[in-house]
Amino acid sequence: MKNIISKISICLLTLGAIVSCEDNLEQVPYDAFGTENAFATAADFENAIRGVYSALTLDGHYGSGDGGSMLSAPDVLTDNVTLAQAGRGTKAYLHRYDYDGNATLTTMYSNNYSLIYRANQLLSFATGFEGDNKANVVAEAKALRALAHFNLVTFWGKIPTQSADANSSLGVAYVFEADPNIEPARNTVGEVYDFIVTDLTEAVANINETNDDGRMNRDAVNILLSRVYLYMGEWQKAANAAGAVTATVATRDNFTGIWADENQDGLVFFIPNATPILGNQIGVTWSQGPLTSIIPEYAVSSELFDLYSNNDIRKTAYIATATNSFGDYNAIIKLFGRAGQNNGEVDYKIFRASEAKLNRAEALYRLGQEGPALTALNAVRSQRYDTAPGSETGSALEAAIFLERRLEFAFEYQHFFDIKRRGLGIERPSTGEFADGSGTPSERLNLPAGSFLFQLPFPQTALDTNPNLVQNTGYSN
Amino acid sequence: MKTKFSGILALLLVLVVQLSFAQQKTVTGTVNDDSGLPLPGANVVIKGTNTGTQTDFDGNYSISASVGQTLLFTYVGFGDQEIPVTASNVINVDLVPGAALDQVVITGYSRKNQTTQTSAVVSISASEISELSPTTSVDNLLQGKAAGVQVTAANGKPGQGAFVRIRGTGSLTAGASSPLYLVDGAPIREEDLGGIANEDIENITILKDAATTARYGSRGANGVVVITTKGGKRNNDAQVRISSRTGYSERIAPNYDLMNAEQKLQYEAELNALGVNAAGPLPGVTTLPGSEERQFLLDNQTDWSDLILRNGFIQSNNFSVSGGADKVDYFFSAGHDRNTGIIDQLSGYERTNARLNLNIDAKEWLTIGVNVGYSRSSSDEPRDRNNMQNPFRAMADYNPYETEFVLDENGNVTYDESGNPIYSPTTTSFNVRGALLSEPSVDYNNNLLASATAAVRLSDHFTYNFSAALNGLTTRTDGYSKPGGILDSLIGDADNPGNKLDFGSYLSDMTISNSLSYNLNGEKNNLNILGLYEYNIAEARSYTVRSIGFPSALLSTQSNAAQVTDGSTTRSKLALVSYGLFADYDYDERYLASASARYDASSNFGDDEQYGLFYSVSAGWNIAKENFFDVDAVNDFKLRGAYGTVGNRSGISRYASQGTVGFGSYPGGSSTIPDNIANPLLQWETTTTTNVGLELNMFQNRLRFVTDYFIRDTEDLLFDVPRAAESGIFSVTDNLGKIQNKGLELSLSGDIIRGENLTWTVGGNIILLDTEIVELPDGEDVTPNAFNILYREGSKINEHYLVRYAGVDPATGRPQYLNAEGETVFSDEIDGDTDRVLQGKSTIADKEGGFYSNIRYKGFGLRTDFVFKTGNWINDQVQANLNSDGALIGANQATSAFNYWQNPGDTNVHPSPLYIDEVIASDRFLTKGDYLRLRNVTLSYNFDKAVMDKTFLSSLRIYVQGQNLLTFSDFYGDPEVGISSGETISFADSVAPGELTLYSYPNTKSYQIGVDIGL
Helix, strand or coil: CHHHHHHHHHHHHHHHHHHHHHHHHCCCCCCCEEHHHCCCCHHHHHHHHHHHHHHHHCCCCCCCCCCCCCCCHHHHCCCCEEECCCCCCCCHHHHCCCCCCCCCCHHHHHHHHHHHHHHHHHHHHHCCCCCCCHHHHHHHHHHHHHHHHHHHHHHHCCCCCCCCCCCCCECCCCCCCCCCCCCCCCCEHHHHHHHHHHHHHHHHHHCCCCCCCCCCCHHHHHHHHHHHHHHHCCHHHHHHHHHCCCCCCCCHHHHHHHCCCCCCCCEEEEECCCCCCCCCCHHHHCEECCHHHCEECEEECHHHHHHCCCCEHHHHHHEEEEEECCEEEEEECCCCCCCCCCCCCCCEEEEEHHHHHHHHHHHHHHCCCHHHHHHHHHHHHCCCECCCCCCCCHHHHHHHHHHHHHHHCCCCCCHHHHHHCCCCCEECCCCCCECCCCCCCCCCCEECCCCHHHCCCCCHHHHHHCCCCCCCCCCCC | CCHHHCHHHHHHHHHHHHHHHCCEEEEEEEEEECCCCECCCCEEEECCCCCEEECCCCCEEEEEEECCCEEEEECCCECCEEEECCCCCECCEEECECCHHHCEEECCCCEEEHHHCCCCEEEEEHHHHHHCCCCCCHHHHCCCCCCCEEEEECCCCCCCCEEEEECCCCCCCCCCCCCEEEECCEEECHHHHHHCCHHHEEEEEEECCHHHHHHHHHHCCCCEEEEEECCCCCCEEEEEEEEEEEEEEEECCCCCCECCHHHHHHHHHHHHHHCCHHHCCCHHHHCCCCCHHHHHHHHCCCCHHHHHECCEEEEEEEEEEEEECCCEEEEEEEEEEEECCCECCCCCEEEEEEEEEEEEEEECCEEEEEEEEEEEEEEECCCCCCCCCCHHHHHHHCCCCCCCECECCCCCECECCCCCECECCCCCCCCHHHHHHHCCEEEEEEEEEEEEEEEEECCCCEEEEEEEEEEEEEEEEEEEECCCCHHHHHHCECCECCEEEEEEEEEEEEEEEEEEEEEEECCCEEEEEEEEEEEEEEEEEEEEEEEECCCCCCCCCHHHCCEEEEEEEEEEEEEEEEEEEEEEEEECCCEEEEEEEEEEEECCCCHHHCEEEEEEEEEEEEHHHCCCCCCCCEEEEEEEEEEEEEEECCCCCCCCCCCEEEEEEECCEEEEEEEECCCCCCCCEEEEEEEEEEEEEECCCCEEEEEEEEEEEEECCEEEEECCHHHCCCEEEEECCEEEEEEEEEEEEEEEEECCCEEEEEEEEEEEEEEEEEECHHHCCECCCCCCEEECCCCCCCEEEEEEEEEECCCCCCEEEECCCCCEEEHHHCCCCCCEEEEEEECCCCEEEEEEEEEEECCEEEEEEEEEEECCEEEEHHHHHHCCCCCCCCCCCEHHHHCECCCCCCCCCECCHHHHHHCCCCCCCEEECCEEEEEEEEEEEECCHHHHCCCCCCEEEEEEEEEEEEEECCCCCCCCCCCCCCCCCCHHHCCCCCCEECCCCCCEEEEEEEEEEEC
8 A cells, every 4th residue: 555655645745746847827928029128228128110111111101012102192192194905903993982991091091090009008107207218309300290190181181271171171180199099080181280389389498409210310301391381371470390300312423323222412311221231122112024025013104104294204215115015104113122233122201301492482472582492493403414404483483492302302111191281182194104195094984183082081991990980971871 | 576476466466365265167269250261369358357368360269267256348340249158168259340339439538338438429440441532631531420510621632630529619718619639648738639640549439528528628528539559469460551642633624615816806995895993904805806916826826734733643652560369459650641742832731640559567566658740840831811812813813924034025935044934924024933933932841749658456356557748849940032033033133133031939838747547347337436646737938030142052051141130039838737537337338428627627717717617417228228228229329418517718819818918129128018918807607517328229220320419609819809999909809698509410330231241331421500699798799700600699600791692783784782671772872880680690510421332242341432512601702703704804814704794684694894893892702602512532452361271471452542522512613712812811820710712722633552561
């Protein structure tokens, strides 16, 4: 019997030894970090602000999302491009205004709020942090929060100058807290723009004059602020903010090289995009493959192509002839790739110095200061053409400012808003996608001024998850 | 010396001495099967004792017993027989096969006969497995074999597994509705079952209700599949078995035709004439009928499916040796399987496996054992995505007038400067024939399944069991875009050609189990109590490395690369600690009762929510064993009922309760990115199961009937509960909602003929299933990660959510739809969101099962197995793309696309392509998935023992077998749909398998011949 007892004892000991396995119920992740541990030191906040910036590179934001993003939507919605039948049909629903609550810029909507969550998380932890870099990172977070809300409200809300009722109409929810449980209602357009101005004004005051590549600086915030004021019709403030920008317009000699990342002339805010740090092939926004056998998503519309004169450096910097088995295209090469490449891996270029001049030109024109307006306009034109710039006045000057804006920022996140904020309609040429004008014209050739389609429908999932979110006029609930 | 007479031995001696006082004698005899053939290795036990022996190779046995005791004769797959020892010294027994109630049921923690079972369980034995369809994966084999087990083949790719659902869908989260699979005690993922060789399996037991699943506590909510590998038989010469088969597979011919070149060109011209812009640049318009150019296209047309596909080659060889001596038994096997699949230029699936199972009586009181199986598989993967990179999409889309290579004006293939033929870009700019060569992607799996066990017999009644079971899986994916290849020239880096991705993972899952059992086998009272302490830890690690810049297409390791572009590793752990107490009791096999309690703690729940208690109670009554029940025809008439709770912890991340951030890279340094939102209240998902069953055996077990009715209520569903988009986060893992699965299972089999030379058995089973979403968070609808599925309170699980199509307007050919109010309108009045409706059409079949017939005449055998499924709906996107009304005019179409509206009054036609813009996403191609399929037909011949005695072989069976030879279905294409598109929603992420067709690998039919040799 003694032996049985000893055997049982041994077995029980074995059993007992394994009881310590209960310690293993306390598991912490290896690939992530407890949130409260991640916002303590100055370095933590540098990491955190870079985390906010990295939300700009998400697919639906300044990335190449097939459903449309900042890179594509503001041009796909307009007369700047024509759908190429040989492509994959990406963003085509936007091009024909056939919005679908399950697809319409849903990723852009959620990506912008992802950025806002990250910014708010940083701002909330920053209240208990007193490091040297606090003022700068807080300013950056506010500037980014403003940028994201601005991108949202320009698509989903009206623009203040668009119509008389714009400021009192509903914009988007301006979110100030990182809280998973909020279900905010929409603020009015007026409120949203006021919040944006507040965030940007605080940012301008505290942000560093220069920051590392991939981060905003004072010039970048001022450019954004001047654009916001322009959209608000605050001409003097727009002119002032634009005037505060110190960066100079890229020279004609440097201009082509900017798009292959050979120089950064005139770039005020850009995100270096190279392996192994980012290496995103954002050029698939417009096409895939070499110019000799291209799979184009969109081609430059014949209307826009004809607006570029032959001595305009942008004509060759932005556009190249490409071909495939169907025919020749005027292909968009702004994101095509670095020298010798067609992989679409280029830096994200978000703010350029020329915008300050064009914002200022427009604002000054509105203020009746035609002379200074022309000077600002010609600061850009003198670096784009090899002929002497014009000296327009009156409505010819106004037309010249808007023409230059369209030419300078084609495929660069602005054209749709430049039409929308002036309450205009969209008229597309009835030519096809090929360079000679043949091919298949866009299915919808116009979007009349005042159409509700200028304000995008909120994604169905957003309506489903937030009972306080009201759909835009014109769309059924 | 003292140890010699220690504990256990002393006890045994006492026992022997006691026995010697009784009137003991030696009983001998032979155990045969019903046809008179001896049964080697049959068990002969004196009932109520641990004394027993096995029959030798000729079926002979010898045992010491006393008059008055009862001998119990058992053999797997045969009915038990009890014969009292009388004056005679010879007892010969003929056992009768196929008595279902006497099948061994292995619940993982215990083995018992079906006779005393109070739970709904189904057991599939080795003999049945070897007779059934020899597929490469176990889960596919379960289809139609057990009532209540629904099996959907993931797709037809060689080595691919299936989605198995036991009694409905018990969770709304991806990956959580699969049963728990255990191989010799080690959990294994559903997608890894292909690593187990069917030849190694002794028994598969499927546990369906709480009476048995509750013993697996936290992981048993969706049923448990217990797989036991083979052992040898004690005191038995080595039995060598060689199984070999070979054959070929082919695509099941679709029940529709694609257009040939002539038809496609004509279709393009017709659509152009109607004003479809996109047809304009196509050759049906740009070349004139009768022109030289047109003739060139017709002369050089390509049958893309002929070109891209081929007949697959199947080969399987397996070798095993099993046997045992007095104190040892063993099973050894080695096998090799190959299935090239039906895509030309891919080498398909290959698996090599080996196993050794060994049990040794180290001491009288101690048995130790080890089961070790190793398998290595490789799979040359096609891209399973919804574009031209997928061969199955490519062969549907490429126009028949296009060619594989660029042709010169004489129709001859052109060559590049290196002398290689130039692939034609096709209209898609992507030639999949070239890509199959230039973009190889191969998956490698190395799987080790090992368990070590020790059983310590502390006394006659007490046994202590220890087991350590390990499942180690190493996976590796080698994906290469060769420099200069099809993809590289499209999206590669011109300075750094070529792109190699190495991805790999190491998964280990270890279970250490300690149990103490008490066994009392009295004359009438049988009691078994088991106490359990178990610990399970799963760890996963992975790596990803990608490089670009390869000097040659022949070099593929990254040591040759110019630049590393991506590299990362991950790691995670999940722990489970369990205590259990299980009891089974029966009185004379007449009154049965069981109860269990299990207390589990899992590391992925909130700090204060880690523990969960799961319990079950069950009872049974075999009325046929009552004295008052005097119906000779009835052998068993058992009523049983079970009630209990089971848990689920899968489908969520391993750290789902903790608030975390992760880190990425951004110019300048690290970037902090929110990773998971904390939910400290996260806890177990719980399923409460009620089951009542009836088992009836009649006419000497010739007729066998089992029926069960069950209700499964699942609450605290583990759910990624969506948050408002404006919050900036997508969801928080939480417990919310309730679902219910209920149903009736029927299973009937009978020996229609049971003669000496001829037996004919037929059988079948069916589940009638009903699912309902009872409660959702805040009563709000939930959109799962599927295509068009919506969860809404009161609806079935996995209902399609689509706008209703209402045919064409006969007057104009315009497509019509129903709005939410049910009014027939045109597309301009349809809102793509709000006019969608649920129609009670779910992806889940409400009736599913199988039936079989097995005829044996002398040595001949003919077995046929049918499987069927009905009541499920499939959104047939392949059909939609092939009948796109002009929207996809650049791609090939089915001939049925010609059937569009042309004249007023036309009905049952496609819309006129004039209204190409009015074709919107709808249920137009939502089709019933009903099918009946001849899964297996096998004709075999077993050579007579008399013949074999003259050879050096002990047995020889030859067979021919066909799989999926016949299908009865109205579905457009193949109705067995699991994965839609593997890169859109992967196997592991599927919540609604079979929702949509989207060009995943189709199922195949196969023809094989095989031979089983015994030495």
